[in-house]
Amino acid sequence: MNDTLEVALRLLAVFVIFLVLPLVIGQTEHKVMAHMQGRLGPMYAGGFHGWAQLVADGVKFAQKEDVVPANADRRVFQLAPAVALLPYLLVLVAIPIGPDNAVGEAIDAGIFFVLAVMGVGVLGSLMAGWASANKFSLLGGLRTAAQLLAYELPMLLTAASVAMAAGTVSLPGMLDAFEWWWVPWQIVGGVVFFVAGLAELQRPPFDAPVADSEIIFGAYTEYTGLRFALFLLAEYAGIVVLSGLTAVLFLGGWHGPFADELGWLWTLLKTLALAFVVIWLRATYPRLREDQLQKLAWTVLIPLALAQIALTGVVKVAIS
Amino acid sequence: MALDDLAQKKSGWPGSGLAKGLAVTLRTMTRKTHTAQYPDTLPELPPRSRGVIGLFEENCTVCMLCARECPDWCIYIDSHKETVPAATPGGRERSQNVLDRFAIDFALCMYCGICIEVCPFDALFWSPEFEYAETDIRDLTHERDKLREWMWTVPEPPALDPGAEEPKEIAAARKTADKLAAAQAAEAAAAAAPGPSDAPGQPGAPGAPGEGAPS
Numbered sequence: 001m002n003d004t005l006e007v008a009l010r011l012l013a014v015f016v017i018f019l020v021l022p023l024v025i026g027q028t029e030h031k032v033m034a035h036m037q038g039r040l041g042p043m044y045a046g047g048f049h050g051w052a053q054l055v056a057d058g059v060k061f062a063q064k065e066d067v068v069p070a071n072a073d074r075r076v077f078q079l080a081p082a083v084a085l086l087p088y089l090l091v092l093v094a095i096p097i098g099p100d101n102a103v104g105e106a107i108d109a110g111i112f113f114v115l116a117v118m119g120v121g122v123l124g125s126l127m128a129g130w131a132s133a134n135k136f137s138l139l140g141g142l143r144t145a146a147q148l149l150a151y152e153l154p155m156l157l158t159a160a161s162v163a164m165a166a167g168t169v170s171l172p173g174m175l176d177a178f179e180w181w182w183v184p185w186q187i188v189g190g191v192v193f194f195v196a197g198l199a200e201l202q203r204p205p206f207d208a209p210v211a212d213s214e215i216i217f218g219a220y221t222e223y224t225g226l227r228f229a230l231f232l233l234a235e236y237a238g239i240v241v242l243s244g245l246t247a248v249l250f251l252g253g254w255h256g257p258f259a260d261e262l263g264w265l266w267t268l269l270k271t272l273a274l275a276f277v278v279i280w281l282r283a284t285y286p287r288l289r290e291d292q293l294q295k296l297a298w299t300v301l302i303p304l305a306l307a308q309i310a311l312t313g314v315v316k317v318a319i320s
Numbered sequence: 321m322a323l324d325d326l327a328q329k330k331s332g333w334p335g336s337g338l339a340k341g342l343a344v345t346l347r348t349m350t351r352k353t354h355t356a357q358y359p360d361t362l363p364e365l366p367p368r369s370r371g372v373i374g375l376f377e378e379n380c381t382v383c384m385l386c387a388r389e390c391p392d393w394c395i396y397i398d399s400h401k402e403t404v405p406a407a408t409p410g411g412r413e414r415s416q417n418v419l420d421r422f423a424i425d426f427a428l429c430m431y432c433g434i435c436i437e438v439c440p441f442d443a444l445f446w447s448p449e450f451e452y453a454e455t456d457i458r459d460l461t462h463e464r465d466k467l468r469e470w471m472w473t474v475p476e477p478p479a480l481d482p483g484a485e486e487p488k489e490i491a492a493a494r495k496t497a498d499k500l501a502a503a504q505a506a507e508a509a510a511a512a513a514p515g516p517s518d519a520p521g522q523p524g525a526p527g528a529p530g531e532g533a534p535s
Contacts, residue, residue, distance in 0.1 A: 036345040040355040284345045285338070 022236035029279045036283040061229035071133035081230035084124025087117045088237035096172045098263030110171035122148045129219035140218020143209040150297035151199040157305035158189035161312045175253045189308035190250030197242040205285035243274035367478035369448035375467035379443035382417035386435035394428035427460040445474045
């Protein structure tokens with residue numbers, strides 16, 4: 001009985017985080033991007049500086065008609081948003097938040113689980129692109145596929161580098177083995193992981209799959225109402241997951257002053273700082289062309305990731 | 321110029337352009353935004369804003385110059401003549417124009433300000449008031465009472481720039497005052513001069529006008 005209660009509590013906590021943090025990041029994006037462009041952003045919803053803007057957006061989306069195109073593959077079309085969103089919830093379960101087993105569910109092969117499930121999230125976009133019976137959606141889906149192929153590899157390689165350094169593939173285990181000098185040691189890998197993750201989330205400057213000036217909204221062109229909102233939520237949940245993972249793998253997660261009591265706060269702070277960087281990059285850089293996107297992955301990120309693995313191996317051997 | 325730019329671009333370390341871009345957005349974030357929160361806060365309009373035209377009807381003589389000069393004929397004036405009895409006994413009766421209607425159709429007005437420029441009696445003024453939108457185009461023809469009300473919103477003319485030329489009327493007044501002062505000074509000098517050197521000097525011509533004052 002006690003175990004059941006504990007599991008339920010942990011899952012509830014993860015679910016609350018999953019519902020709250022993406023909205024916080026979305027609102028931050030509204031405001032930060034606005035100020036970076038010399039604007040104010042939302043000011044009315046909720047009274048104080050438009051804090052409830054995303055709640056209002058959610059209400060609006062819920063009121064809209066849920067349209068399925070006549071020629072669409074109905075089942076797949078309707079299932080796609082769930083496939084896009086749920087993997088991020090599952091990944092969140094495996095991310096350790098503080099010391100002493102403060103994690104939704106400690107998984108022994110945590111890093112494998114996390115990377116594999118994150119890859120499933122992209123499948124939602126592919127399903128949406130294929131099932132919409134729309135040329136723009138199909139183009140967006142194909143671009144997503146190409147991007148997934150190119151950027152999954154450097155992500156995997158850099159994650160492998162951290163796993164090598166820690167000598168374990170369990171996420172809490174990695175954090176237990178963490179030393180502060182891992183940050184400079186793994187910094188290249190960290191940057192590669194973060195950039196590749198951005199590309200996998202199709203965030204600007206890697207948003208060619210949803211490039212609105214070229215292919216309307218890519219795979220999400222035909223979506224309306226709540227299903228469209230779910231895709232958007234998946235994007236922000238993806239930011240949470242990517243920032244959290246980068247913080248855990250490369251920035252030491254809960255490590256910091258007073259880690260025993262305030263470990264969760266350090267994880268949260270690092271995650272939010274990285275989320276800010278995600279927003280910052282969006283406000284700063286223009287979209288990469290499709291060929292530039294591929295070139296960056298294959299000629300820059302993968303060689304860098306391989307070099308990081310070599311460095312990790314050399315240092316690891318030198319230490320032991 | 322373009323070559324210089326290119327050379328500068330080449331000389332930076334790899335990624336310096338990317339860092340520069342990030343710096344620009346971060347710096348913009350820390351600065352004040354440009355958003356005008358109009359209905360909540362009123363805009364700070366520059367002096368001489370062309371919002372609406374106010375009528376100072378006490379100055380209007382119904383000369384009709386504004387109505388005639390208006391490029392799109394949006395000023396409507398009606399008037400009649402009244403006879404003013406002679407001011408002095410045996411004098412002539414005068415006739416005077418009395419304003420009956422003065423209206424400006426702001427649906428037609430193109431805010432050129434010619435009426436204000438041509439008014440010889442300073443009866444028309446720009447007001448910065450701009451919130452007079454209507455839901456019916458006919459309601460944009462505003463009559464004299466409304467135009468008179470807008471007179472209260474006309475701001476004082478802004479002060480001249482520190483280095484600016486003096487306004488003509490002040491320059492003219494100063495010139496007159498200076499001339500008068502000079503004349504008085506000369507007079508005083510002339511009055512003082514004959515005092516001590518009364519006997520030897522010329523008793524006649526130059527002293528004559530000055531002698532009137534002391535005596």
